[in-house]
Amino acid sequence: MVASKTNGLKRVVIEPVTRVEGHGKVTILLDDKNQVQQTRLHIVEFRGFERFILGRPFWEVPVLVQRLCGICPVSHHLAAAKAMDRIVGGEKLTPTAEKMRRLMHYGQFFQSHALHFFHLVSPDLLFGFDADPAIRNVIGVAAKYPDLAVQGVMMRKYGQEVIQRTAGKKIHGTGAIPGGINKNLSIAERDELLKDLEQMITWSRAAVKLAKDYTLQHLEKLAPFGSFDSNHLSLIRQDGAMDLYHGGLRAITAEGQKIFDHVDYQQYSEYIAEEVRSWSYMKFPFIRTLGPEKGWYRVGPLARINTADFIDTPEADAALKEFRAATGNKTCNISMAYHWTRMIELLHAIEKIKELLHDKDLQGKDLVVRGQRREETVGLLEAPRGTLFHHYKVNKDDQVVMANLIVSTTNNNEPMNRAVQKVARDHLSGQKLTEGLLNHIEVAIRAYDPCLSCATHALGQMPLVVELVDPEGNLIDRRAKGM
Amino acid sequence: MSATIEFVIDGKEIQGQPGQTILEAAQQAGVYIPRLCYMKGLVPHGSCRVCTVLVNGRPQSACTQPVAPGMVVENNTEKVTALRRNIVEMLFVEGNHFCMFCEKSGNCELQALAYRLGIAAPKYPYLFPTRDIDMSHPDVFIDRNRCILCGRCVRASRDVDGKHVFDFVGRGPHKRVAVNAEVRLADTNLDVRDKAAEACPVGAIMKKRVGYAVPIGQRLYDHKPIGSEIENGKK
Numbered sequence: 142m143v144a145s146k147t148n149g150l151k152r153v154v155i156e157p158v159t160r161v162e163g164h165g166k167v168t169i170l171l172d173d174k175n176q177v178q179q180t181r182l183h184i185v186e187f188r189g190f191e192r193f194i195l196g197r198p199f200w201e202v203p204v205l206v207q208r209l210c211g212i213c214p215v216s217h218h219l220a221a222a223k224a225m226d227r228i229v230g231g232e233k234l235t236p237t238a239e240k241m242r243r244l245m246h247y248g249q250f251f252q253s254h255a256l257h258f259f260h261l262v263s264p265d266l267l268f269g270f271d272a273d274p275a276i277r278n279v280i281g282v283a284a285k286y287p288d289l290a291v292q293g294v295m296m297r298k299y300g301q302e303v304i305q306r307t308a309g310k311k312i313h314g315t316g317a318i319p320g321g322i323n324k325n326l327s328i329a330e331r332d333e334l335l336k337d338l339e340q341m342i343t344w345s346r347a348a349v350k351l352a353k354d355y356t357l358q359h360l361e362k363l364a365p366f367g368s369f370d371s372n373h374l375s376l377i378r379q380d381g382a383m384d385l386y387h388g389g390l391r392a393i394t395a396e397g398q399k400i401f402d403h404v405d406y407q408q409y410s411e412y413i414a415e416e417v418r419s420w421s422y423m424k425f426p427f428i429r430t431l432g433p434e435k436g437w438y439r440v441g442p443l444a445r446i447n448t449a450d451f452i453d454t455p456e457a458d459a460a461l462k463e464f465r466a467a468t469g470n471k472t473c474n475i476s477m478a479y480h481w482t483r484m485i486e487l488l489h490a491i492e493k494i495k496e497l498l499h500d501k502d503l504q505g506k507d508l509v510v511r512g513q514r515r516e517e518t519v520g521l522l523e524a525p526r527g528t529l530f531h532h533y534k535v536n537k538d539d540q541v542v543m544a545n546l547i548v549s550t551t552n553n554n555e556p557m558n559r560a561v562q563k564v565a566r567d568h569l570s571g572q573k574l575t576e577g578l579l580n581h582i583e584v585a586i587r588a589y590d591p592c593l594s595c596a597t598h599a600l601g602q603m604p605l606v607v608e609l610v611d612p613e614g615n616l617i618d619r620r621a622k623g624m
Numbered sequence: 625m626s627a628t629i630e631f632v633i634d635g636k637e638i639q640g641q642p643g644q645t646i647l648e649a650a651q652q653a654g655v656y657i658p659r660l661c662y663m664k665g666l667v668p669h670g671s672c673r674v675c676t677v678l679v680n681g682r683p684q685s686a687c688t689q690p691v692a693p694g695m696v697v698e699n700n701t702e703k704v705t706a707l708r709r710n711i712v713e714m715l716f717v718e719g720n721h722f723c724m725f726c727e728k729s730g731n732c733e734l735q736a737l738a739y740r741l742g743i744a745a746p747k748y749p750y751l752f753p754t755r756d757i758d759m760s761h762p763d764v765f766i767d768r769n770r771c772i773l774c775g776r777c778v779r780a781s782r783d784v785d786g787k788h789v790f791d792f793v794g795r796g797p798h799k800r801v802a803v804n805a806e807v808r809l810a811d812t813n814l815d816v817r818d819k820a821a822e823a824c825p826v827g828a829i830m831k832k833r834v835g836y837a838v839p840i841g842q843r844l845y846d847h848k849p850i851g852s853e854i855e856n857g858k859k
Contacts, residue, residue: 196757198765200835205725229833309840313724316839324839509837538759539832 150178153574167582169565177570180562182554182586191544199228199535200319202544206531207313209548212256214313215249215304216524216549219386220531222317224520228535230512231320237505238321243386244497245307245316246522250385250490251341252300253525254442254483257590258348259293262480266355270584271577289351292344296487299334299341303494306330321509331498338495342456345488349460352484356477357467363477365567367560367585370395370474372428372438373447374552376523379403381450383489385523391448392428392438397472400428406521409530415547423554426547437555440527441589442482447472454496457489476560479588486525524549526590550591560585631695633677640691647675647686650699656851657699658708658737660715660825661774662687667783669775673711674737678704705741712738713746718797720752720769721826727835728827730843734772735826736850753797760810763832764821771801771828781820789814801828 153169170179190209194202203221207214219242226232234242264277267286275281283290301311306326308314316322356363377391378384389403390412404412415424416433427436438444452458464473464481473482497503520531527549534543564585569578628639633646633655640649645668647657661672670688677686678698686699698704715734723729755768773792778801781789789812793802805811814820816831824830840846 196759198759198832198835200833201725201727204727204836208724314840315836318836319833323837324842539765540757540759 151175167561167586169569169582175569175571177562177565180558180565182558182561191546194541194544196540196542198539199225199533199541200539202533202541203317203319204313204315206546209546211312213249213253213525215245215308216522216529217531218308218314219246219317220520220522220524220529221533222319222520223387223522224518224531224533225319226321227515227518227520228533229319230514231510233510233512234321235505235507235510236502237325238508238510239386240497240500240502241307241322241325242317244326244494244503245304246386247490247493247497248300248303248307250300250486250525251303251494252297254487254490255293255296255300255348257525258352258480258483258487259289259296261590262587263289263293265580265584265587266480270581271575274576274580277580292348295337296341296344296348299337300490303334306334318509320511323508325505325508326503328504331503334494335498338491338498341491342488342495345484345491346456349481349484349488352481353460353463353467356481364475365563367476367564367588368474369476369556369559369563371556371559372400372431372436373444373472374428374438374440375445375448375528376406376521377403377448377450378453382453383445383449383451383486385445385486385490387522390521390528393448393472395472395474397447400430406530407519409519409521410532413530413547415551423551424547425554426552427555438552439556440549440552441479441525442486443473443476443479444527445523446482446485452485452489454489454492457485457492460485460488476556476563476585476588479590483590526550527552550589553589553591557586557589557591560588629691629693631691631693631697633697633699634701638691642691644691645687646677646679646684646689646691646695646697649691650686650697651854654855654857655699656854657686658740658851659687660733660737660772661776663776663780663823663825665784665819666776666779666823669779672715672772672774674708676704676707676711683707709741709743712741713743713748715772716743717746717748717750718753719772720755722769726770726827727830728770730840730846731838732827732845733825733850736845739845740849740851755800758803758809759832760808761812761814761832762810763816764809764814764829765832766801766803766809766829767827768800769828770826772826773799773801774825776823776825777801777820777829780823781814781818784819787813787818787820789818789820 150170150172153171154166166183168181168183169177172178190206194205197205203218203225206221207218209217260279263282264279267282268277304314305311308316316324372392372394374390374392376384376388378388390406390409391402392400394400401412412429413426414429415426417424425433425437427433428438446461446464452461464485517534522529529549530547532545533541536542561582564581568581572578627642629642631638631640633650636655638649638653647659647662650657657675657677659675661669662675668687670685673685675686676683679689680696723735729735758766777790778792781787789804790801792799794800803809803812821829821831
C-alpha cells in the first residue's frame with residue numbers, strides 16, 4: 142500500500158516493534174480525515190552474518206550462524222549443517238545421524254511453538270486484543286490461567302531438554318557436524334526423555350483443541366483480520382507428506398494450484414528471487430515466474446498445512462483433517478489461522494519425538510560419512526517460522542567465500558506488510574489511536590511468529606512509541622510505554 | 625643429585641630436586657600453578673607471566689625460577705590470583721576470542737583458566753584488532769585472531785620438530801607469529817604430525833576438518849577445572 146504522494150499526510154510510527162532479532166517499526170500515514178494512506182513494516186537492523194562469516198572455515202559455520210537467534214538456533218545450525226554435508230560429500234547421512242538431527246529439530250519445533258503460543262500469543266487470545274496491557278501479558282496469564290502458564294513453561298522446557306541431549310546444550314549446541322552428528326542418544330538420555338513424554342502429548346492435544354476452539358468461536362472476527370490471498374511455499378516429502386527436515390520445494394497459489402512441486406532446493410535460485418526496497422534491510426523474496434508483484438508467498442505453519450497432502454503421524458493428521466473440514470477443504474488464507482496450524486505442528490513434533498525415542502537407530506555408532514567434495518551448496522529446511530535457505534560457496538582452502546541466507550521471517554516480509562496494511566485499514570482508519578488499537582497491528586504481525594515477536598509481549602514491557610504528527614510536522618499526540 | 629631442596633608453597637612443605645623449577649616441583653607435589661606458555665617437553669619461556677608466584681615476596685615466573693632451599697612461595701593467594709586474573713583478562717581483550725563458536729571451546733587452556741580464575745567478563749576495553757586467518761595449508765590452519773603469543777609452536781617446531789616453521793616478528797602490539805615462508809603456511813615444511821601442530825593452548829593453530837567432533841560434555845574441561853588433574857595427582 143503506497144500513497145501516491147506523502148506530502149501533507151500524518152505519520153504514525155510504532156517503534157520499535159521489538160527488541161530482538163531485527164528491530165522493527167511500523168509507519169502508518171494518515172490523511173486529514175485519519176484515513177490510512179500507507180503502511181509499512183520496516184526491519185531496520187542490519188545483521189551482516191553473510192559478510193562476517195566470509196573467510197571462516199566451513200565446519201565452523203553450523204555453530205557460528207546459529208548465533209543469529211536464541212529462539213530457534215537449531216534451525217540455523219541444521220540448515221548450515223545440511224549445506225556443509227554437501228561440501229564434504231556426506232549428504233547421505235547414516236540413520237543415526239539423520240534421526241539424531243530430526244530429534245533435535247522436532248525438539249526445537251516443540252519448544253518454539255509452545256513458547257510462541259503460550260507466552261507470546263495467549264494473552265491476546267485469552268484477554269482480547271485491546272484488553273488492559275497490565276494484564277495482557279504472560280504474568281496475567283499465569284495469574285488467571287495458572288495451569289496453562291505452567292504447561293507452556295514445561296512444554297518449552299521439554300523441547301529444550303530434547304535439544305540438550307542431541308546438541309549438547311539447550312541453546313547453541315554443537316551436535317550436527319559436516320556429514321553427520323557428534324553423538325548418539327544413550328539409553329539413559331532416552332529414558333530421561335521418555336519420562337515426561339505422555340504428559341507432553343496430552344498437553345499438545347489440549348493445545349490443538351484450545352487453538353481450534355478459539356479460532357472457530359471467533360471465526361467471524363478472525364477470518365478477515367489481517368487476511369489476504371497469497372501463494373504458499375514449503376518443503377514437502379516425496380509422497381506429499383509434511384516434512385520439516387528435508388524434501389523438495391512445493392509452491393501453491395491462494396486457490397491451491399501447484400506453481401511448482403518437488404523442486405530440488407539446490408536450484409532454488411532458479412525459482413526464487415529477492416527484491417531490495419530502500420526502506421527496509423529485509424529483502425522481499427518472490428517466485429520468479431510470477432514476478433515481484435504477484436510472486437510473493439507465505440511460509441510457516443499455515444503454508445505447510447496448506448501445501449501438505451497429509452501428515453505422517455496419526456493424531457496430527459486427524460487434526461489436519463479437522464482443519465481442512467473447517468476451511469471447506471480449500472487453501473486457507475486467514476492470517477489468524479496460523480495459531481491453529483502451529484498447534485497441529487506442535488502435536489506432530491511430539492508424535493515424531495515419540496516415534497524417534499523408540500527407534501534403536503538413535504543408539505547407533507555410525508555417526509559421520511564423507512564423500513565427494515563440493516564447492517557450492519544449499520542447505521534448506523522448515524524452521525518453526527518457515528522455510529529457511531542457507532546458500533554457501535567454499536574454496537579449496539576450506540574457507541567460506543559466499544553466503545546467502547533467506548530466513549523464514551524474510552520470506553514472510555511481504556505477507557506481514559500486507560497484514561499490517563489490512564488491519565490498519567480495517568481497524569485504525571478514522572479512529573482515535575489507542576494502545577489497544579495499535580496492538581491490533583502487532584497481533585497481526587505476531588500471527589506470523591516473526592523472530593521480532595520474541596520481545597513484544599514478554600512481561601507486558603514491549604517498548605513502543607507512537608507519535609501523531611500533523612501535516613506541518615508538529616507533534617499532536619504521543620504515547621509511549623516500556624521505554 | 626639426590627639431595628632434596630625443601631621449600632614452602634602457601635604453607636605447604638614441598639621437596640624439590642636440584643635443577644627443578646618451582647612449577648615442576650609444585651606439580652610433582654600435586655600443587656597446580658596456572659600457566660599458558662609452559663608445556664611439558666619444551667624449554668620454559670617465562671613469557672606469559674601467568675605462572676607468576678611471589679618468592680619471598682618478589683614476583684617470579686614459576687616455570688623458569690629454579691627451586692632453592694627455604695623459599696617461601698605464594699601461589700594460591702588472593703593477591704597472586706588477582707595478578708593472574710589481570711594478565712588473562714588482557715590476553716582476552718587484546719585478541720579476538722569468540723568462545724561461543726570457537727571449535728577449541730571446552731578444550732582451550734585460556735578459556736579454562738578464565739573459568740578457574742573466576743573471570744566472568746573482562747574489565748578492560750576490547751581492542752578488536754584486525755588479524756588474519758591462514759587456511760592455505762591442506763591440514764593445518766592459523767587463526768591469528770586467537771593467538772596469545774605464548775610461543776609454544778615456535779619452540780615445538782624448533783626444538784622438537786627441528787624445523788623452525790614458526791617465529792615471532794614485530795614488536796609490541798605489532799608482534800605476531802610468522803612462518804618460514806614468504807606468506808603462506810602452505811609454503812612451509814609444516815606437517816600435520818608435527819609437535820608444533822598440536823602445541824597451541826588456544827584455537828590459533830588447529831588441525832583442519834576436526835571442528836566440533838567431540839560433543840559438549842566430553843571435552844577436556846567440561847566437568848573439571850584446568851589443573852585438577854595435577855591436584856588429583858594424575859600428572
